[in-house]
Amino acid sequence: xxxxxxxxxxxxxxxxxxxxxxxxxxxxxxxxxxxxxxxxxxxxxxxxxxxxxxxxxxxxxxxxxxxxxxxxxxxxxxxxxxxxxxxxxxxxxxxxxxxxxxxxxxxxxxxxxxxx
Amino acid sequence: xxxxxxxxxxxxxxxxxxxxxxxxxxxxxxxxxxxxxxxxxxxxxxxxxxxxxxxxxxxxxxxxxxxxxxxxxxxxxxxxxxxxxxxxxxxxxxxxxxxxxxxxxxxxxxxx
Numbered sequence: 001x002x003x004x005x006x007x008x009x010x011x012x013x014x015x016x017x018x019x020x021x022x023x024x025x026x027x028x029x030x031x032x033x034x035x036x037x038x039x040x041x042x043x044x045x046x047x048x049x050x051x052x053x054x055x056x057x058x059x060x061x062x063x064x065x066x067x068x069x070x071x072x073x074x075x076x077x078x079x080x081x082x083x084x085x086x087x088x089x090x091x092x093x094x095x096x097x098x099x100x101x102x103x104x105x106x107x108x109x110x111x112x113x114x115x116x
Numbered sequence: 117x118x119x120x121x122x123x124x125x126x127x128x129x130x131x132x133x134x135x136x137x138x139x140x141x142x143x144x145x146x147x148x149x150x151x152x153x154x155x156x157x158x159x160x161x162x163x164x165x166x167x168x169x170x171x172x173x174x175x176x177x178x179x180x181x182x183x184x185x186x187x188x189x190x191x192x193x194x195x196x197x198x199x200x201x202x203x204x205x206x207x208x209x210x211x212x213x214x215x216x217x218x219x220x221x222x223x224x225x226x227x228x
Contacts, residue, residue, distance in 0.1 A: 034215070041219040043120075043203070044160065049213055057213060093159050102214045103148040104206040107159040 001022035002028045004096050006108035013084055014116055021111045022078045022096030029074035034105060038091040050077050071094070084115040119143055120141045122204050125207045128225045133194045137222045139187040139204030141163035146208035146217075149180050150190045154221065163189075164201070 003026040013019050032051050034043040048069050050056040056069035068080040076114060077096075080090055089114050097107035118143075122139045129135050145213040164171065166178040166187055175189040187204055204219040 039153070040126075041220075044218040046215055046217075049215065060211070103150075103216070105216060107161070110157075110159045112157070 002026075002096070002098065002106040004030075004094065004106045004108040006094055006111050008110060008111060009011045010114075012114045012116065014067070015085050016083055018080055018082045019084055019093055019113060020078055021094075021113075023077045023079070023096065023108050023116055025071060025075045025096040025098075028096075028098045028106075030077075030098055031074065032069055032097045032102050033077040034095045034097070034102075035077075035079050036070060036093045036095065038110075044093065047079075083112065084113070086115045089115045117142060118220070119217050120204055120206055122219040122222050124220060124222060126223040126225050128227060129194055130227055131194055131196060133226075134190065134192045135194060135224060136191075137189045137204075137224075139189075139200055139219055141185050141187070141204075141217075143180075143206070143208060143210070143217075144185060146185075146206040148207040149187050150205040150207070150216075151176075151178055151187075151201040152205055152218075154203055156201075160203055160205075160218075161177045168217075185223055194224075196226050196228065199226045 005024045007022045035047045038044045047062045048056045048058045050071035058064045071077040093110040094108045126219045151163040152160040153163045154160040164168040170179045175192045179188045203221045
């Protein structure tokens with residue numbers, strides 16, 4: 001099956017710093033990548049959808065200036081959490097889809113962010 | 117109201133038991149339906165797609181009732197390794213794009 005990697009798997013940072021998370025599709029070209037966030041005991045919430053070479057589409061309530069998404073190639077998307085605060089501590093998961101229907105998504109292993 | 121509703125559980129069952137999970141969704145325009153499994157601190161993994169005709173994969177049976185907007189998952193002969201959170205997921209067109217909408221999950225604990 002298709003493989004999606006995420007890096008780093010875990011990050012601890014101080015409040016006010018920025019953190020970049022990478023999502024890579026290793027054996028297929030991802031026309032669309034998705035970024036999700038999951039707080040403890042809650043469901044995955046879609047943050048944004050990105051297509052290669054175009055601006056990301058953010059879900060309602062997600063600040064685009066705080067969560068910067070770049071999808072520069074068909075195998076790489078990055079999420080940068082700018083000026084992170086403790087309330088941004090969460091499990092960030094990316095997924096990638098190789099078709100425009102996007103019902104088949106391959107998930108990365110997630111990045112656990114802790115902001116002190 | 118959440119778009120995808122699930123009983124959070126936990127369901128605590130002995131090995132060998134049969135357990136059923138239910139899920140309802142509110143948007144009748146939803147097009148595809150899935151059950152995912154998520155282990156603690158891991159990413160969700162696709163368990164199976166769900167079709168109106170019902171589908172079975174080994175000990176797992178999924179059913180979709182479009183009229184009632186209801187999805188079910190039945191697990192027979194539960195194993196210890198089935199302990200996880202089961203996520204009901206629908207796919208459809210929302211706010212100008214296709215996306216997956218996840219339920220909060222139902223937690224299953226299988227005891228020896």
